[in-house]
Amino acid sequence: QLQFVESGGGLVQPGxxxxxxxxxxxxxxxxxxxxxxxxxxxxxxxxxxxxSVGGTTDYIDSVKGRxxxxxxxxxxxxxxxxxxxxxxDTAVYYCxxxxxxxxxxxxxxxxxxxS
Numbered sequence: 001q002l003q004f005v006e007s008g009g010g011l012v013q014p015g016x017x018x019x020x021x022x023x024x025x026x027x028x029x030x031x032x033x034x035x036x037x038x039x040x041x042x043x044x045x046x047x048x049x050x051x052s053v054g055g056t057t058d059y060i061d062s063v064k065g066r067x068x069x070x071x072x073x074x075x076x077x078x079x080x081x082x083x084x085x086x087x088x089d090t091a092v093y094y095c096x097x098x099x100x101x102x103x104x105x106x107x108x109x110x111x112x113x114x115s
Contacts, residue, residue: 001026001103001104002025002094002097003024003025003026003104004022004024004094004095004103004105005022005023005025006020006021006022006093006094006095006107006108006109007021007023007109008020008021008109009018009093009111009112010110010111011112011114012111012113013115014059014085014086014113014114015047015085015086016083016085016113017024017081017082017083017085018033018085018111019079020060020093020109020111021034021079022034022078022079022095023087024077025076031053032053032097033046033050033053033097034069034095034096034097034098034103035049035050035096035097036048036049036078036080036093036095037052037096038089038094038111039091039092039094040088040089041091043091045048047060047098048060048062048063048067049063049067050069050098051071051078052075055071060090063082063089066082066083067081067082067083068080080093082105083112085111087093087111087113087114088095088111089111089113090114091109091110092108092110093108093109093110094106094108
């Protein structure tokens with residue numbers, strides 16, 4: 001089992017940047033394909049970025065070139081660097097494993113993009 005604590009969200013103006021962090025608790029973190037998910041009001045949760053154990057990354061089209069996911073297996077953290085944010089990025093952001101049934105969700109971190 002893994003547990004997640006997300007942080008770094010906030011209110012940002014369009015075009016701004018944020019850096020989200022996820023602290024992962026559990027001994028099997030380094031063996032898991034990890035991802036950042038988001039859920040906007042009235043919408044289903046979606047996977048926006050993923051990273052393999054070896055560091056291979058993938059993104060949905062709407063965030064390519066703007067978001068960067070990274071991981072530090074030693075520190076058990078997963079980070080999402082977000083730039084050129086727009087209103088469509090407003091959501092609660094979560095991290096979890098990106099392959100297989102997700103573990104219990106953390107509380108997430110709210111990202112609001114608004115002027």
